[in-house]
Amino acid sequence: MQHLFIVIDGIGYDQIERFQPSGLIERGKRTGLVPLTTLLTYSSGIYPSIWSGQYPDQHLVWTEFFRRPAPRRAVTGPLGLLPGKYLLRKAAYVALAVLKRLGMEQPEYAAIPPQVQSCFDRVQSQYWNLPPVPMPAVPLISQKIERSGQTWEYVFCEALDQRAERRIHDTAARVDTLLVCFPDMDKAGHELGPMSAAFGEAFHAFDARLARLIAELEQRWPDTVTFLCSDHGMTTVTRQFDAWSYLEQRGFRLGHEYLAFINSTIISLWFDNGHRDEISHALNQSGYGRVLSPDEHASYHLDFPDRRYGDRFFVADEGVELIPNFISLANQANYGMHGYDPACSSTRAFFIGGKQVDVQPSDVVDLYDVLTEAAVMADCLV
Numbered sequence: 001m002q003h004l005f006i007v008i009d010g011i012g013y014d015q016i017e018r019f020q021p022s023g024l025i026e027r028g029k030r031t032g033l034v035p036l037t038t039l040l041t042y043s044s045g046i047y048p049s050i051w052s053g054q055y056p057d058q059h060l061v062w063t064e065f066f067r068r069p070a071p072r073r074a075v076t077g078p079l080g081l082l083p084g085k086y087l088l089r090k091a092a093y094v095a096l097a098v099l100k101r102l103g104m105e106q107p108e109y110a111a112i113p114p115q116v117q118s119c120f121d122r123v124q125s126q127y128w129n130l131p132p133v134p135m136p137a138v139p140l141i142s143q144k145i146e147r148s149g150q151t152w153e154y155v156f157c158e159a160l161d162q163r164a165e166r167r168i169h170d171t172a173a174r175v176d177t178l179l180v181c182f183p184d185m186d187k188a189g190h191e192l193g194p195m196s197a198a199f200g201e202a203f204h205a206f207d208a209r210l211a212r213l214i215a216e217l218e219q220r221w222p223d224t225v226t227f228l229c230s231d232h233g234m235t236t237v238t239r240q241f242d243a244w245s246y247l248e249q250r251g252f253r254l255g256h257e258y259l260a261f262i263n264s265t266i267i268s269l270w271f272d273n274g275h276r277d278e279i280s281h282a283l284n285q286s287g288y289g290r291v292l293s294p295d296e297h298a299s300y301h302l303d304f305p306d307r308r309y310g311d312r313f314f315v316a317d318e319g320v321e322l323i324p325n326f327i328s329l330a331n332q333a334n335y336g337m338h339g340y341d342p343a344c345s346s347t348r349a350f351f352i353g354g355k356q357v358d359v360q361p362s363d364v365v366d367l368y369d370v371l372t373e374a375a376v377m378a379d380c381l382v
């Protein structure tokens with residue numbers, strides 16, 4: 001092994017500052033620790049960006065759910081006539097499961113309300129793959145590494161345990177570049193809160209175990225160049241906002257006056273029947289976030305060539321979680337969330353290892369350049 005590239009999902013620069021985990025801090029002192037600007041999306045759009053060096057409006061992978069060009073036929077449509085927000089969707093869940101068993105309804109559409117289910121489609125991100133969704137048209141980092149005559153493997157570890165350590169050691173023995181991803185700190189941030197004492201405890205334990213693992217690997221392969229990074233930070237949730245009811249109370253009904261896909265922090269909005277300005281105005285008056293103006297789309301890398309991800313985008317204020325949303329049936333917010341405006345400090349990712357390369361990344365997409373430079377470096381050594 002010559003290069004070790006580790007992604008710790010959901011660890012923000014602010015959390016490293018706050019908890020000072022000795023392994024990351026010590027390595028940061030030696031090889032450089034900097035914050036990275038993340039993207040206005042979730043891991044679904046960020047990993048494709050890291051692995052391709054392109055922004056979401058270039059590679060066209062953003063959120064997992066997007067609008068279909070034309071609605072499909074959905075057997076569950078009539079369920080939308082029933083009132084209510086949670087019970088109804090739970091009923092739809094059961095109905096979907098039954099229909100799926102009978103082979104009458106295809107995919108499981110998460111917590112999307114039945115009255116608009118037929119409008120959406122899903123690209124299921126498979127994070128254990130690089131890339132998590134097929135991206136045939138873009139130049140992937142894996143291809144770059146191969147082109148420079150190097151071998152690589154991507155190891156996705158649900159947890160940092162003995163099994164993971166063994167897998168990483170075994171893989172390191174047969175490749176030039178080893179890419180590793182740990183998703184479990186993201187989960188801890190959601191469940192415990194990114195700045196809580198309980199999270200700090202979990203983070204210190206993870207950091208100590210990771211530092212030990214890296215030390216072992218660098219002892220076996222002393223010339224290894226190691227980088228560590230994350231894809232986004234984690235924000236403490238302080239408030240929740242029911243945008244769906246808020247709009248309904250003002251006479252704007254989902255699936256009638258407007259169509260929306262409500263994520264945890266971002267709402268994709270479509271206006272087929274007008275009402276764009278009134279609905280945008282109402283959301284801007286809510287005190288929970290704002291609708292981006294069209295001339296801002298490019299700077300947020302949301303300048304998509306078609307309407308699949310939305311006509312407009314509502315972004316919740318830092319710390320606001322949208323409840324209910326179409327991702328889960330939870331009626332209570334998480335303790336931590338991500339997917340806010342990348343200008344917010346708590347959203348920042350981190351990067352360790354910059355002193356070892358010339359390129360200085362400023363956002364998560366630039367990590368592609370770090371990997372490219374490392375691959376070329378190895379090429380020169382050969």
Ligand SMILES: [Zn+2]
Nearest residue numbers: 010186187338
């Ligand atoms: Zn997450």
